[in-house]
Amino acid sequence: MTALSLRGIEKSFSGNPILKGVSLDAGPGEFIALVGPSGCGKSTLLRILAGLESADAGEIMLGDRDLSPMPAADRNIAMVFQSYALYPHLTAAQNIAVPLIMRKLTRAQRLPLIGPLMPSQRKAVAAIKRDVREMAVSLKIDHLLDRKPGQMSGGQRQRVALGRAMVRRPSVFLMDEPLSNLDANLRVHARGEIVELHRRAGVPTLYVTHDQAEALSMADRVAVMIGGSMLQLASPQVIYDDPAHIEVARFIGQPRINLFPSQVGADGTIALGDIRVGLPRETVAAGTSVTIGIRPEFVSVSRSGQQGLPARIGRVEFLGSEIILYCRLDAIGETVVAKLSPAEGAGLAAGMPVRLEFSADQLFVFAEDGRRLPSTPVDAAISLETARG
Amino acid sequence: MNAQTFTLGRAVRLSVLIFGAAIFLAPYVFMISTAGKAQSDIFSSSLSLIPQHWSYVQNFAKALTRVSMTRLLFNGVAVCALIFVFQVMIAIPCAYAMAKLKFRAARLMMMLVMLGLLVPIHATALPLYVAFDRLAVLNSYFALVAPFTISVFGIFLFLQFFRAIPDDLIHAARLDGMSELGIIGRVIVPNAWPAVTAFAIFSVVAHWNDLYWPLIVVSNQTYATPPLGLLYFRAAEAGDDYGALMAATLIITTPLVAAFLLAQKRFVEGITMTGLKG
Numbered sequence: 001m002t003a004l005s006l007r008g009i010e011k012s013f014s015g016n017p018i019l020k021g022v023s024l025d026a027g028p029g030e031f032i033a034l035v036g037p038s039g040c041g042k043s044t045l046l047r048i049l050a051g052l053e054s055a056d057a058g059e060i061m062l063g064d065r066d067l068s069p070m071p072a073a074d075r076n077i078a079m080v081f082q083s084y085a086l087y088p089h090l091t092a093a094q095n096i097a098v099p100l101i102m103r104k105l106t107r108a109q110r111l112p113l114i115g116p117l118m119p120s121q122r123k124a125v126a127a128i129k130r131d132v133r134e135m136a137v138s139l140k141i142d143h144l145l146d147r148k149p150g151q152m153s154g155g156q157r158q159r160v161a162l163g164r165a166m167v168r169r170p171s172v173f174l175m176d177e178p179l180s181n182l183d184a185n186l187r188v189h190a191r192g193e194i195v196e197l198h199r200r201a202g203v204p205t206l207y208v209t210h211d212q213a214e215a216l217s218m219a220d221r222v223a224v225m226i227g228g229s230m231l232q233l234a235s236p237q238v239i240y241d242d243p244a245h246i247e248v249a250r251f252i253g254q255p256r257i258n259l260f261p262s263q264v265g266a267d268g269t270i271a272l273g274d275i276r277v278g279l280p281r282e283t284v285a286a287g288t289s290v291t292i293g294i295r296p297e298f299v300s301v302s303r304s305g306q307q308g309l310p311a312r313i314g315r316v317e318f319l320g321s322e323i324i325l326y327c328r329l330d331a332i333g334e335t336v337v338a339k340l341s342p343a344e345g346a347g348l349a350a351g352m353p354v355r356l357e358f359s360a361d362q363l364f365v366f367a368e369d370g371r372r373l374p375s376t377p378v379d380a381a382i383s384l385e386t387a388r389g
Numbered sequence: 390m391n392a393q394t395f396t397l398g399r400a401v402r403l404s405v406l407i408f409g410a411a412i413f414l415a416p417y418v419f420m421i422s423t424a425g426k427a428q429s430d431i432f433s434s435s436l437s438l439i440p441q442h443w444s445y446v447q448n449f450a451k452a453l454t455r456v457s458m459t460r461l462l463f464n465g466v467a468v469c470a471l472i473f474v475f476q477v478m479i480a481i482p483c484a485y486a487m488a489k490l491k492f493r494a495a496r497l498m499m500m501l502v503m504l505g506l507l508v509p510i511h512a513t514a515l516p517l518y519v520a521f522d523r524l525a526v527l528n529s530y531f532a533l534v535a536p537f538t539i540s541v542f543g544i545f546l547f548l549q550f551f552r553a554i555p556d557d558l559i560h561a562a563r564l565d566g567m568s569e570l571g572i573i574g575r576v577i578v579p580n581a582w583p584a585v586t587a588f589a590i591f592s593v594v595a596h597w598n599d600l601y602w603p604l605i606v607v608s609n610q611t612y613a614t615p616p617l618g619l620l621y622f623r624a625a626e627a628g629d630d631y632g633a634l635m636a637a638t639l640i641i642t643t644p645l646v647a648a649f650l651l652a653q654k655r656f657v658e659g660i661t662m663t664g665l666k667g
Contacts, residue, residue: 052560072563085561089579098575102566164565 003028004172004204009058011044018044020228021058026204031195032233033219034208037251041228042208046174049206051075062171073102078170082177084161086149092160093132093145099168100128135167139197155186162194166201173198173205179214191218212252216240224248246366249293255324255337257293257364264288269378273309275360276378284373291366296324298362299338301345301354308355311336315350323348327356417642424448424635431631444632451630452622452637460611461618461641465597468533468614473592475538477585484547485573489559502548505541510602518605532606533614537596543588550584551577586655597645615641 004026011019018041026032034042047053049060051072060067067075078099086095101110105128108114109121116122136142139159149157158178165173178194179187195218198205209215215222216236223233224247231245232238243249249257262270266286269278272294284290302308311327314335323345325338336356340348348354360377367373418438423431425448426440433441452458487498513536521532554577562572578585600616607613610621619641623634 047560050560050564052563072560073566073568077564079561079564081557081561083555083557085555085557087558087562087576087579098562099565102571164561 003030003063004206005061006045006049007059007061009045009048009060010056011041011048011053012056018228019048019055022225022228022230023058024223024230024233026206028204029199029202031198031205031207031218031220033215033222034206034225035210035212035215035222035251036225038210040225042225043176045225046079046176046206046208049172050077050079050174075172076168076170077172077174078165078168079174079176080158080161080165080178082180084149084157084178084181086157086160086164088149091146091148092141092152092156092163093129093136095149095160096132096135096163096167097128099164100131103168104128131167132163135163139163154181154183155190158182158190162197166197169201169203171203173201173203175205175207177209178207179209180211187214194218212254216252222252224251226251243293243364244372246291246293246370246372249364249366253295255296255339257295258299258334258336260292260332260334262290262292264290270365270375272358272363273356274307275358275363277360277363277365277375278378279365279373279375284367289368290373291368293364293366294358294362296337296339298359299336300357300359301325301338301340301348302357305355308357311354311356313348313350313352313354316345316348318342318345327354329356420635420638420642423631424639426632428630428632445636448632448636449640451633452640455633456618456622456637457610458618458637458640461613461615462644464613464618465615465641465644468530469593469596471530471534472537472596473589475534476540476543476592477588479539480543480547480588481578481581481585482570482573484544484551485569485577487544488548488551489554489556490569502541502544506545510536514602514605521606527606528609528612530612533603533612536602540592543592546588546591547581547584550581554580586652590652590655593648594645 004024006022006024009019009022010017022041022045024032034045036042044053048055049067051067051070055068058068062075067077086092087098090098104124105115105121106118109118109124111118132145133142136145139162141156141159141163144152144156144160147156149160152160158181161178175194179190182190191214194207207215207219216239219236221233222236222239224231224239224245226245226247232243232248234242234244239248239252243252246259250259260272262272264270264279264284264286268280268284268286269276270290270292271277272292277292279290310330312330313325313327315326317324317326321342323340323342325340325345325348327336327338328334329336338356363375363377365373365375422438422440425443425445427442427444427447430437430441430444486492487495487502517536518527521527521535526532526535558576559572562576567575597614598616599614600620603612603614603617604620607617610618613621619634619637622637
């Protein structure tokens with residue numbers, strides 16, 4: 001069942017296509033992270049969904065309602081902005097109350113001076129105050145309610161912004177890089193809190209970020225957007241272990257995936273050092289240029305020093321729980337990054353010659369247009385000379 | 390800068406400033422002095438600041454009795470207040486639309502505003518006078534107020550200020566359920582007080598002191614604004630009684646001077662904020 005559905009959303013600004021037909025379905029209570037480099041159109045997509053921009057083409061369905069013709073105010077979509085966008089002249093309590101005041105009070109009840117004279121205004125206002133306080137208690141900001149945004153820290157403002165978005169129980173929750181203005185420690189802490197809040201609210205949430213760690217750690221599914229297209233929408237594990245496109249593989253993963261240009265051999269296989277992977281003959285002709293990718297954690301230093309590709313260590317980065325090795329392959333002059341455990345990396349230093357081994361079953365092969373090609377490891381070891389060809 | 394050190398450079402700077410201030414203040418000081426002089430003092434050949442015969446009481450009595458001073462002051466306050474209220478009511482939504490809404494005519498409107506800034510009231514005075522005459526609305530508050538209700542300067546000033554208000558704030562307000570007018574009333578205006586104050590100062594000073602336009606459209610004392618009233622006072626009542634005239638001038642300038650002294654800080658803020666002509 002889909003709660004929220006975007007179909008073929010297109011948008012261009014003064015002739016520049018920003019979104020090239022993006023489609024996305026979110027289940028009820030699903031947390032989807034939209035991740036991509038800056039300028040990929042992820043924030044624009046969020047704004048279109050919120051009703052702050054209009055799409056050139058495509059439709060937005062919430063359940064069986066078509067949202068496209070509705071103004072932002074009627075969509076019942078809440079959004080947390082990167083800058084929090086709190087009203088600077090209002091206290092935290094007033095900020096959180098605004099969406100309730102606009103929705104629960106009639107136009108007459110909202111009027112200054114006259115409003116309080118309207119029937120049942122007092123009751124409605126009391127209900128709003130109670131809701132605001134409950135929300136504040138659940139976000140642990142009830143001691144800040146009388147402060148204005150200027151008197152609060154970044155983390156506190158972010159909570160107020162969350163409170164303002166959640167207090168009216170929206171049917172969709174949008175977040176536009178809500179953590180990017182927090183310092184690193186707070187950010188990791190706030191991740192967990194947002195996931196917890198989302199679980200409690202139970203509404204579909206779209207979370208825009210350029211930080212892959214946030215996307216992978218928080219979301220049920222991750223949508224990778226690059227250049228206005230959604231290249232892959234899948235669970236974090238699939239995005240990481242089974243990228244559908246070279247750009248997805250390149251964007252997700254820290255340190256970045258190793259990519260080597262190569263060509264399909266006459267026997268329909270591709271070789272990298274001692275290992276070989278086969279490609280289905282019917283899809284790829286011999287001599288086709290392809291790119292091989294392997295994640296740094298599947299590159300290892302040969303213990304025996306006999307097998308693997310000869311390389312020279314350029315730089316060693318010690319990160320505590322792991323060691324990142326930047327090596328230069330002697331044969332093809334490419335840089336390879338390897339991620340090792342401290343035990344594996346002990347004693348390695350810049351300038352040392354090593355032999356690098358690759359896990360054959362962790363190799364990705366991408367076609368020239370970036371698509372992933374199905375590949376299977378082939379057991380026979382071949383010489384380095386073939387790999388170079 | 391350390392206030393304790395008194396160097397030569399500082400002394401020179403201060404004396405230049407004091408000299409400048411004295412030049413600017415001199416007419417006002419002279420006005421205060423003349424307001425207290427008897428007729429014989431004013432026309433004596435010697436120039437002195439201290440009146441020889443103190444006649445403040447007589448002069449002020451004349452100024453207050455011979456012309457309806459309360460009427461003048463009331464007209465001044467009413468006209469300035471009406472002009473200011475209408476200017477703000479028109480300029481704020483207009484500037485908001487131009488700064489934050491996307492519409493096709495935005496560029497054209499911006500050009501018109503810039504053009505409007507270039508056209509002085511003196512160029513449009515005659516056509517406006519003819520039109521008001523045909524409409525038979527000369528000698529009314531309407532004639533005094535209407536030409537100034539749309540202030541391109543106000544639009545321009547608010548436009549610059551609103552452009553600095555983050556878009557996200559307005560997006561948040563829309564998502565919270567506010568209409569565009571609601572956004573202006575609940576988000577823009579409460580955050581635009583510095584701009585409104587600055588504009589109030591420019592507007593009130595300009596229209597309180599304006600003689601040109603009231604002189605054109607008002608010939609009836611009932612609608613005379615303070616500067617125009619002074620003119621009548623000199624022509625009809627005072628003749629060459631400069632003591633009483635200066636006393637009347639003093640009464641009329643006092644409200645603005647008092648307002649300036651009270652809001653001095655804001656005044657300076659307003660000017661530095663716009664960095665524009667007054």
